[in-house]
Amino acid sequence: MKYRSLGRTGLKVSEVSLGTWAFGSxxxxxxxxxxxxxxxxxxxxxxxxxxxxxxxxxxxKEADGIAEEVLGKALGADRDKVTIATKxxxxxxxxxxxxxxxxxxxxxxxxxxxxRLGTDRLDVLFFHSPTHPDKIRDDVWTALDALKRSGKxxxxxxxxxxxxxxxxxxxxxxxxxxxxxxxxxxSLTYREWEPxxxxxxxxxxxxxxxxxxxxxxxxxxxxxxxQFPAGxxxxxxxxxxxxxxxxxADRYKALLVRNDVRSLAAAAMRWVLDNPNxxxxxxxxxxxxxxxxxxxxxxxxxxxxxxxxxxxxLHTKDFSPA
Numbered sequence: 001m002k003y004r005s006l007g008r009t010g011l012k013v014s015e016v017s018l019g020t021w022a023f024g025s026x027x028x029x030x031x032x033x034x035x036x037x038x039x040x041x042x043x044x045x046x047x048x049x050x051x052x053x054x055x056x057x058x059x060x061k062e063a064d065g066i067a068e069e070v071l072g073k074a075l076g077a078d079r080d081k082v083t084i085a086t087k088x089x090x091x092x093x094x095x096x097x098x099x100x101x102x103x104x105x106x107x108x109x110x111x112x113x114x115x116r117l118g119t120d121r122l123d124v125l126f127f128h129s130p131t132h133p134d135k136i137r138d139d140v141w142t143a144l145d146a147l148k149r150s151g152k153x154x155x156x157x158x159x160x161x162x163x164x165x166x167x168x169x170x171x172x173x174x175x176x177x178x179x180x181x182x183x184x185x186x187s188l189t190y191r192e193w194e195p196x197x198x199x200x201x202x203x204x205x206x207x208x209x210x211x212x213x214x215x216x217x218x219x220x221x222x223x224x225x226x227q228f229p230a231g232x233x234x235x236x237x238x239x240x241x242x243x244x245x246x247x248x249a250d251r252y253k254a255l256l257v258r259n260d261v262r263s264l265a266a267a268a269m270r271w272v273l274d275n276p277n278x279x280x281x282x283x284x285x286x287x288x289x290x291x292x293x294x295x296x297x298x299x300x301x302x303x304x305x306x307x308x309x310x311x312x313x314l315h316t317k318d319f320s321p322a
Contacts (some may be wrong), residue, residue, distance in 0.1 A: 001048025002298045006279045007206025013280045015298040017051035018044045022286035024058035024067030041074035043288040047295045055087040065116040072117035087128035099135045103143035126159040133169045157181030174203045183208040185321035201277030209281040211321045212272045217245045220264030260300040269297035
């Protein structure tokens, strides 16, 4: 595993990291046995992964923060070896107001996350996908400054929403020094944020790439005939779009899989890492074998200029992220 600087934070993070949504949201990803989740997180740690992303929303209608609890228990005494990022602003427990980006909420949310994770500080605290600048209350910045002074939060970031609503906001926050990290959907099939990723990178903002397996379509496991369970993230797609996505994935597989990149999932991760502005790319896998497959992208050689140019010819439109 290789490591990169997380922007101007001074933190060194593994090129491939682990997102924990699947460990806390059975209605979306299916149930994950607690022992399997522990094995996946411990195996990721053994493979050199040292950046873990979670959120209070990664839970159920009955309980926020299940993934935070799973992660905290799995890391145990090794907490100081890793960088933990969580989020605030979206919860199951406060369903009537799903975007709560204000001072009172962030202070409450941080305390809850610290307890669930079993730690005394959060390395990165992300705004959880705001949909519009109007959702941000001015008093949130005073509260965040206080949390940073107390040592409970080290760095603040934003997990971005739709570019048309939050792209300029993210750029402004970076210029104003309000954020040091941004988590952005970015993959072979979704590149809309690429110019802003470059802009933020020039300003020293660490970029965490998410959804780089295109919600499973770039994992190379879906067929044109697949039937997604009702209520799952992929159930919204028409049969025509499913076929189009699978056919494109097959073309990328034929082009980018090679001796040191042995799967489409690893290829998708390697392509993201070839962008020098990316600090780390999240794997949302719930099985250790899948995580290790993605982690192998860090050991692979970068794609050549010719390979990248060929991949560019396959990209004719952006498919919407989750």
